[in-house]
Amino acid sequence: MFGTSQSRIVIIRLNRAGYEAVFVGGAVRDYLLGKEPTDIDIATSATPAQVKSVFLNTVDLGTEHGTVLVIESGEPIEVTTYRTEGMYSDNRRPDKVQFVTSLEEDLKRRDFTINALALRLNGEVVDPFNGRADLSSRTIRAVGHATERFNEDALRMIRAVRFVSVLGFQLETSTKESIACLSHKVKTLSVERIKTEFDKLFRGASAQHALQLIKETRLSGALPLYPVNHELWISSAPFRSPMEGWASLMVTGNFKASEVAHAYKLSNKERIFLQAVQHFYSVRQQRAYTIEDYYKSDVITLNVVEKLIVEVDGQNGIEEKTIEKSIARLPIHSKQDLAVRGQQLMCWTDKKSGKWLGESLQAIENAVLHQEISNDENAIKEWFLHEYQHKE
Known part of the structure; x- marks a missing residue:
């Protein structure tokens, strides 16, 4: 049975109120592919006002475009009115939306045939554009004329190749040719x-x-940043995560982390990750990792670096298990793991806080990391008072 109990209740209530309502979109596609459907959406012949009249708990998500969020037994469910669309002067949003009562008219505006499918509550599949045949042949085909669909929203061209990646499908010939002709519109x-x-x-x-x-x-x-040596980037796929993909773009394109982050507006966290990969990739091109390298990095970062060292540089890489063991063997993993704090050092020496305190904690951190002393308060005190201070 398709959908959650709450989503089925929404359709039942709309039907009882005299409106047609069906499941639509990627969830139907995934269901027909035998995958677990997510992000279940409902389309209906009811207008937004009519939808809100049927349910007590709703939220306007964009009623001008026909979407109402229905909260049914605590579950949020998007319900969108059947519609047709006018011109897309900004290559993204329709200049005008007109609500209709025809399901086929609504499906006609969708991007690809495999996404222009609807599923009725009784299990009947509505498929006016032979989307099921394209699912069977593993084909990405635009609904109607590909040129029209891509002129409406240029992002659909990138979505097409994204579906190739995620679903393992092929691009239908005319759809591929239309992308090649209109690729420049991605710049908008x-x-x-x-x-x-x-x-x-x-x-x-x-x-x-x-x-x-x-x-x-x-x-x-037409992309913001793309490597000249594209074959090297292509050969480095597939990736275990999006960040591995961005790191591969950076290294194969010989870009700086800041360039990639700026070009694609990556988050601060993503920028910091790329900077770490950039640093340790440079390190690995010259030498093996040291204890300090393992201490300052993490398994995810070093695994990405090792993949790039193997696939881009052709060097022998370090196995993930070796990296994990090397990091796990460290006596501490951050300064916060130290058995002492600055307050204890000030008590031991009867000194006030100052530059010496940070330098002393750094020395203790280094000694514990290299296992010159154990991470134990008494051992650290003994070493600090009788060896470190004596050297100073």
Whole structure:
């Protein structure tokens, strides 16, 4: 049975009120592919006002575009009115939306045939554009004329190759040709939208094929940043995470972390991750990791670095288990793990806080890390008072 009990209740209540309501979108596609559906959406012949009249608990998400959030037994469910759309002068949003009562008219405005499917509560699949046949043949095909769909929203071209990556499908010939002709329109898109699609693309098992298509369809020339040596980037796919994909772009393109972060408006956390990869990649090109390297890094960062060392530089890499063991063997993993704090040092020496305190804690941290002393308060006190201070 498709959908949650709450989503089925929403459809039942809309039906009882005299309105048609069906499941639509990617969740239907995934269900027909035998995957666990997520982000379940409902489309209906009811207008937003009519939807709100049926349910007590609703939130307006964009009633001008027909979407109402229905809260049913605590579960939020998006319900959108059937609609047709006018011109897309900004290549993103329709200039005009008109509500309709025809499900087929609503499905006609969708991007690809595999997404233009609807599922009735009784299990009947509504498929006016042969989306099920394209699911069977593993094909990404635009609904109607591909040129019209991509002129409406240029992001659909990147979505097409994202679906290739995630689903392992092929691009239908005319759809691919239309992308090649209109690829320049990607320059009109906001970087944030492009970045979101690439995050999803990088998660796909067929990311290598998708990146190859980005080059073949000339989308590469319209992107904010793309490596000259694109074959090297393509060969480094698939990726275990979106951040591995961004790190691979950085290294294969010989870009700085700051360049990638700026071009694709990465978050501060993502920028810091790329900076760490950039640093340790440079280290590994020259030598093996030291205790300090393991201490200052983490398993995820070093695993990404090792993949790049193998696939980009052709060097022998360090296995993940070796990295994990090396980090696990460290006596401490941060300064916070030390058995002493500055307050104890001031008590031991009867000194006030000052530059000496930070230097002393740094020395203790280094001694514990290199196992010159154990991470024990008494052992640290003995070493600090009789060896470290004596040297000073």
